[in-house]
Each structure stands twice: as structure tokens, then as C-alpha cells.
Amino acid sequence: MRIVLLAAVLALSACNQSNMAASNAPGCARSATHEINWTTEGAPDTITTRSEGPTCAQAAVTFVARDSAGNPLWTFASTYYDMTAGGIPPEGAPAISDEQMDTFLAGWADVSTMHSGELPEWREGVATLTQSATTFAYDTPFERETYEMLRARNLPMICYAAAVEATQCLLVDPASHAPTMIVAYGP
Numbered sequence: 110m111r112i113v114l115l116a117a118v119l120a121l122s123a124c125n126q127s128n129m130a131a132s133n134a135p136g137c138a139r140s141a142t143h144e145i146n147w148t149t150e151g152a153p154d155t156i157t158t159r160s161e162g163p164t165c166a167q168a169a170v171t172f173v174a175r176d177s178a179g180n181p182l183w184t185f186a187s188t189y190y191d192m193t194a195g196g197i198p199p200e201g202a203p204a205i206s207d208e209q210m211d212t213f214l215a216g217w218a219d220v221s222t223m224h225s226g227e228l229p230e231w232r233e234g235v236a237t238l239t240q241s242a243t244t245f246a247y248d249t250p251f252e253r254e255t256y257e258m259l260r261a262r263n264l265p266m267i268c269y270a271a272a273v274e275a276t277q278c279l280l281v282d283p284a285s286h287a288p289t290m291i292v293a294y295g296p
Contacts, residue, residue: 137165141214147222147267148281152177158218165205183288195273225280226263231256245294
């Protein structure tokens with residue numbers, strides 16, 4: 110019986126050692142966090158950006174918005190290289206330092222609230238929102254009437270980088286009470 114107990118203790122000890130070794134393995138596990146009042150006045154939501162990969166140049170990056178209770182509201186995933194240069198890294202791409210990744214993650218997490226009333230008007234008689242906009246190309250999943258109703262309600266909204274030159278803006282849909290993308294825009 111003692112031999113069986115000793116074998117079990119040794120096996121558990123070996124498991125703990127391999128888990129500890131895995132957590133100390135080289136790689137790019139970094140994160141940044143930013144609080145923002147978006148979904149509920151007086152109860153800050155949290156934006157967390159993370160990287161994970163064998164190196165920072167090969168890192169997958171995530172953007173997660175959580176409510177004040179810690180429930181996930183929205184997630185977005187991409188790659189560090191696609192978010193900073195577009196596409197996949199070319200052969201021989203330079204290494205990305207921890208400091209470069211930390212700067213990227215902190216900037217990505219640092220969203221601020223705006224209001225849907227600040228979005229461009231989708232003029233009546235125009236086929237698409239982009240044809241109404243003057244600076245950027247805008248896209249929305251909504252029909253004109255729904256988009257204009259959401260814009261007129263002047264709802265709190267956050268916008269975050271979704272690619273090198275692309276942004277997505279989220280608001281909480283008054284009907285479903287769930288975050289939804291109202292527009293995506295870029296050059």
C-alpha cells in the first residue's frame with residue numbers, strides 16, 4: 110500500500126513539475142487592461158488585450174470586453190503582424206520585443222466611449238452608408254432605418270482597431286441588450 114501511495118505522490122509531483130516548466134517556457138504571453146464606463150453607468154467594464162505565441166512576432170492577439178461582473182461581452186482575435194503591418198510576417202521579419210508588444214497591447218486596450226450620434230448620417234435615397242460618408246468607407250450590418258434609429262438614440266459606443274487600417278464600433282443593442290457592431294470603417 111505504501112508503494113502505491115508513494116507512486117501516486119511521485120506521479121503528482123511529476124505532473125506539477127511539467128506544468129511549472131510549461132509556464133516558464135519562452136514565448137510571448139503579455140496583457141494590458143483598461144477600465145471604461147460603457148454598458149452600465151457607474152460600473153466600469155474592462156477591456157483586456159492579450160498576446161500569446163512562441164515569439165511576439167508570431168503572437169495571436171485578442172481583445173476582450175467584459176462587464177463589471179466579469180462576463181464576456183465581446184471578443185476579437187487576430188495576429189500581431191496582421192494588426193500592425195497587414196498579412197503574415199515575411200521571411201526574415203525582425204523580432205518583436207516584449208516592450209513593443211506591451212506598447213501595442215496598451216494602445217489597443219485604451220479605447221474610449223463615444224456616442225452613436227457621432228457616426229455619419231446615412232442620407233435618404235443613398236444606397237449605402239459609404240456613399241453618405243466623406244472621410245472613410247463605412248459598412249454596417251443594418252438597414253438604413255435601423256442604423257439611423259440607433260444613431261439618433263445617441264447610445265454609448267466603443268471603437269477598436271480590427272486591422273492595420275480598419276476600425277469596428279460596438280454598442281449595446283437596445284432590443285437584445287447584447288453588444289453588436291454598428292459600423293466598421295477604414296480608408
